[in-house]
Amino acid sequence: MKPDTPSQPFYRRIHLRHKERRATQIMRDQVAAVASLLEMLLSVMVLVGLLVSTIPIAQEMVSLWFSDNTDAFQTFLGHAFNLVIGIEFIKMLAKHSPGSALEVLLYAIARQMILGHGSAVENLISVASIGLIFLIRKFVFVPSFGSTMPDGHTAPDLAESNHHDGDETFG
Numbered sequence: 001m002k003p004d005t006p007s008q009p010f011y012r013r014i015h016l017r018h019k020e021r022r023a024t025q026i027m028r029d030q031v032a033a034v035a036s037l038l039e040m041l042l043s044v045m046v047l048v049g050l051l052v053s054t055i056p057i058a059q060e061m062v063s064l065w066f067s068d069n070t071d072a073f074q075t076f077l078g079h080a081f082n083l084v085i086g087i088e089f090i091k092m093l094a095k096h097s098p099g100s101a102l103e104v105l106l107y108a109i110a111r112q113m114i115l116g117h118g119s120a121v122e123n124l125i126s127v128a129s130i131g132l133i134f135l136i137r138k139f140v141f142v143p144s145f146g147s148t149m150p151d152g153h154t155a156p157d158l159a160e161s162n163h164h165d166g167d168e169t170f171g
Contacts, residue, residue, distance in 0.1 A: 043093045050086045057083065074115065081111040099137070106133050 060076045067073075085107045092100040112118075113126035 039093055043090050046086060046090055046093075050083055050090070053079070053083060053086075078111075078115050081107070081115065085111060102133055102137055106130060109133075 057076065057079045060072070060079060064072055064076060085104065088100065088104045088107050092104050109126050109129050113123060113130075116122070118126070
């Protein structure tokens with residue numbers, strides 16, 4: 001018994017596989033483009049939310065002048081940290097860099113440590129986490145990590161923005 005042979009010659013099947021790969025690549029590119037648009041839409045929505053959130057924080061700032069208790073300052077500080085974390089989150093979505101993701105983590109941990117009323121063990125873990133972020137930034141986070149491809153060209157997700165701002169918080 002003879003195995004089934006395809007009805008098309010070998011060279012035709014290779015051509016079909018090439019077309020299939022090309023169609024798959026086009027679909028992947030389209031999905032990535034839609035995902036990027038949704039990500040930018042989310043960034044704009046978070047930015048609008050941040051702008052709206054600045055109104056109550058300005059009102060809280062005025063109430064600090066007339067308040068004698070520290071709870072008003074804690075509330076104000078909590079809202080200010082939330083705005084900073086929101087700004088860093090928007091930067092992370094826009095820049096697609098590992099450094100901006102580390103900054104979001106850094107601010108979130110700092111917020112929890114400063115405003116949270118955790119135990120000594122939780123504070124120690126927070127300090128160790130911040131130290132680990134600094135160690136990652138110093139020793140693991142090399143320029144090729146997320147910014148360039150092995151061949152030296154700029155990574156595709158960073159090539160779109162085509163700029164690098166030098167206002168790094170640490171490093």
